[in-house]
Amino acid sequence: MSVTTDEAARAALRARQGPGYREDSPQAPARELLWARRGTAYFARVLGGLSDAELDAPSLLPGWSRRHVVAHVGYNARALTRLLEWARTGVETPMYASAEQRGAEIESGATLPARALRSLVAHAERHLDVEWRDLPGPAWEARVRTAQGRLVPVRETAWMRTREVWIHALDLDAGASTRDFPPELLGALLVDVPRMWRRREETVRLRLVPDGGDDVVLGDGGPTVSGSLPDLVRWLAGRGARGLTSSAGELPHLPRWF
Structure with a gap:
């Protein structure tokens, strides 16, 4: 059976740390x-x-x-x-x-x-x-x-x-800065924020267009907001808007997240 790099690294760490690891x-x-x-x-x-x-x-x-x-x-x-x-x-x-x-x-x-x-x-x-x-x-x-x-x-x-x-x-x-966040974490946050809104039964209608990524439609769609994934997540999380453009001119008002 093959041993992955991660498994080998853990085994080496266990050996270095001894029985208390x-x-x-x-x-x-x-x-x-x-x-x-x-x-x-x-x-x-x-x-x-x-x-x-x-x-x-x-x-x-x-x-x-x-x-x-x-x-x-x-x-x-x-x-x-x-x-x-x-x-x-x-x-x-x-x-x-x-x-x-x-x-x-x-x-x-x-x-x-x-x-x-x-x-x-x-x-x-x-x-x-x-x-x-x-x-x-x-x-x-x-x-x-x-x-x-x-x-x-x-x-x-x-x-x-x-x-x-x-x-x-x-x-x-x-x-x-959200630009310091791991990319996979940004993707998870992009899912978590709308999930929290749905849980509280707050309707948000938006189309998010991350640079180089797939569109994300919230509700039945609405104004299109475009920008980098870090900037979109920062805005969705209620921590300010930077580098975003909206088809409605001004960015829509959003409910709080958490």
Whole structure:
């Protein structure tokens, strides 16, 4: 039986690490975990480029400073970790006690000293990654409840975290760009945004024409919006419009995403 390059690399890594080496279960969502981990590193790099004083500046999210964004990303990792613990133990552990508790947690976190705020994110993301790595294979299909009340397999936490770290890196307003996103991730986001709108029963009629890609029709079609895939995704995600053209002249108004 032939051995792939990836399998050989993993075998070599196991040999180097010795008996204490651990890796994701084969049942884990490998693609989404890779995106989440790369996005975690990307968010950390953007955050690392900001001075402590610069954390006080506004973010791209109305009413939130950069501090709020950082606190949210840290507490989101803790909330997703609770879902992993639910899947592993079978004991129901909600992401948040309530929407009010979630909001109060972010407001409180935004007041932490800069060093503590940075540590919150670093420690929370490491804990989440350990829970992902150590989750047994069958547990990846365990059903857990999101903050919006949806019952989903816990494997969806990898995609949930992917969106959080990549998109909120943009919200820090510190040089992050959708042009830095992996192309496959951009394609997945192009699917996810309209899916979220349909889930909330919000009708959007558009024809998207990515440069060099296939047209994407939302609803029964409407104004044509053209541009690069990174610019289209940035606009659909509600993070500003750059380099886009619309057959209607002005770009249509879009519902929020998440």
